[in-house]
Amino acid sequence: MTPAVGPLRVEDPTRIGAYTLRGRLGSGGMGMVYLASDPTGDPVAVKIIRPEVTGDPMFRDRFRREVTAARRVPRFCTAAVRDADPDGNPPYLVTDYVPGPTLTSAVRTTPLKGAELEQVAVNIATALAVIHGAGVVHRDLKPSNVLLSPSGARVIDFGIATAAGMTMLTLGQPIGTPEFMPPEAFDGAPPSPAGDIFAWGGVVLYAASRTPPFPYEPAALLPHRIRTDHPAHLHRLPEPLRGAVTAAMAKDPHQRPTADQLYRLLTGPASTANPRPHASPDDTGRWVPDVTRPLNPAAHTARPPTPPSPPAHPGTPPRRRRRTLIAGSLAVAAVLAAAAFTLRAEQHAGRGTLTAAQRTTAGRTLAAAAQNTTDPALAERLAVAAWHLNPAASGDALLTTTAGRLPPLSTAGHAGPITTAAITADGRTLATSSKDQTARLWDLTTPGDHPALLATLPHAAAVTAISLNPPGTLAATTSEDDTLHLWNIRNPDEPTPAGTYTLRGAGHPIAAVFSPAGTVLSLTTSTGALLTYDVTDPTHLTILSSTVHAHNDETTAQAIPNSTTLATASADGTARLWDLTDPHTPKPLSRITLTAAPLNLAISPDGHTFAAANADGTISLWNIRNPAAPEPLTTLQLPKPNSASSADTLTTFTNAASAVTFNPTSTLLAAATTTGTLYLWNITDPHNPHNPHPLLTLTTMINELTFIHDGTRILTASDDSTARLWDLNPTSLYRRACTTTHDQLTPDEWTRYLSHVHYQRPCPATTSPPTETHSAPP
Structure with a gap:
């Protein structure tokens, strides 16, 4: 295959210096x-x-560096x-x-495989190895900067190359192609050969899959995903290439091999004989596989869950004295149940002394x-x-x-971020999907703080979503290997595969949604396609509609x-409403333009x-009573993080x-944030929602939120590999606080706020800790 040469245009020169121009090969960042x-x-x-940049001294200096760097290689x-x-x-x-x-261009239609892929790598x-040996850091290694010549792959375009140790930032912005940049580049770290090694891993994955290593993400989320996620499509690589790419894309630059070590890992006999998913240097300096070190222990190693840290999130706004009562909207039953409990407390606390x-x-x-103090306890x-x-x-x-x-x-x-979570209608079973290539079913009736694992549903790639039909008897899972799986979960202890379908050319599936009747499954994909399936008989999946081009992106x-x-x-940046009365032909009803790329939606x-x-930190609310003519209600703004302490101030994240x-x-x-804080709004009047209340703060991105049953519990699924079910029932919270913390307001503290009111014991004088069980509601 030879590179395509386009004709010269009217505005193109025909000669420069001693050279006669014949046609266009392409365009770069500067020319x-x-x-x-x-x-x-x-x-x-x-x-x-x-011409538009020749007068800019910065671009001229950059071009001089390109010439110098290219001559050194x-x-x-x-x-x-x-x-x-x-x-x-x-x-x-x-x-x-x-x-x-x-x-x-070479992989535009077919990815590389086998010996061809290994040779390019x-x-x-x-x-x-040669470029780094010449003291140059490329800084922009990507597929378009690799030429596949008859004598082998060559690396070109040193437009932003520099010597190791120079600053990574120009005018406060990281330089490079974001999809292939290493995590440290977004934090202002100086360029280093380790950054090129990370990009090498991404380029190899691109060659094998035709997609970047962290694909289909809105630009605002890309730095977060690069910092925390496993790269996609590792399963497509054979060993030892998979182990080499895994090592090259370690989050910590100090854990990556050098280019020389990478070469030996790919060509040495020990690597072929003993392939592993990770690698490290041995006593001789040679990079060899090492199964003892995970890719990113901080983000992907399963560990016992701990309570969220109590300090306030940097983005939490100053607390205000005037608040709207959110708890009253949770459940009338909770307030009624409080009467009997607090009446018993009154007998022990002398509450009758107050009117x-x-x-x-x-x-x-x-x-x-x-709500005014900054001391959480x-x-x-x-x-x-x-x-x-x-x-x-x-x-x-x-609350x-x-x-x-x-x-x-x-x-x-x-062992990886949880992408989605759902609970069956009877409240007994929790279903989770994860980038660790599994979906799981959990028993919520288990006594204690940890539900028992019922079953694991294995996949060949990261699981993007799990969805349950209304009766809770059928689960649909979608995966990055372009597959849809159906599972019979009538007996969640022993789920059985019911059917598998592979998408052809529509991208990998992102979400699977059952119709309210449970007979139709709608699928959306990474390329914006919408497909519908008849799941009346899940063992014989029937596609109903041809692929509908619903959107232009994930x-x-x-x-x-x-x-x-x-x-x-x-x-x-858009949303649409569709009429599926005839699932064979989904009909578009209306189009909604949002303030930014949406990461999640709810009805x-x-x-x-x-x-x-939305990725810009807003929540868009629309009235869809008439789905053919949606009306904007309001746009809610999430509190901004403290820029002084945020590592993301160097990016658009x-x-x-x-x-x-x-x-x-x-x-x-x-609503939850990518930094792990959950907020509540009272939207009784959706045109004028009250100020957000920070409810809880985790340490990682929250990917899924769901209120459970009567609204007295909420489910979160996070990047820290954990799904959590939080208690929002004020009566239960009061009882648990009284029986688990044994930390009550002291008489001195009482007097500080109520100097003219006789001290009342906040909790009953005799309270034994209750036996906590998380059973399904009646």
């Missing part, structure tokens, strides 16, 4: 590249800097420099013409104090005392100060309750409101909204 002839008639490649692994005039008008660079396509590793009016006033005073003590005095007016304070401090019901077992979906309408939201249980969690959900009565909206 156009032309096929030309030298004075003897031999073909050469000429790069001419664009031996010609057999790149396109050798023949001539250059960095001070000309315009500046230009002449190199050997390499008769071969870029790697991007070794060639590029060899080139990096009803005094209790109300005192309770509100302590609740306001709880004191806030909880104040809220507990406020609830004891006046449950009706202090549930908000108890926001206590829910995140009491241990939730937590899973333990996944797309997720959710069904609108009690209707045949489906909502989709895409990284292209209120009453079917009236659409919410999108913000405190993006990663998940959103409604409570069962459609009066509360919960």
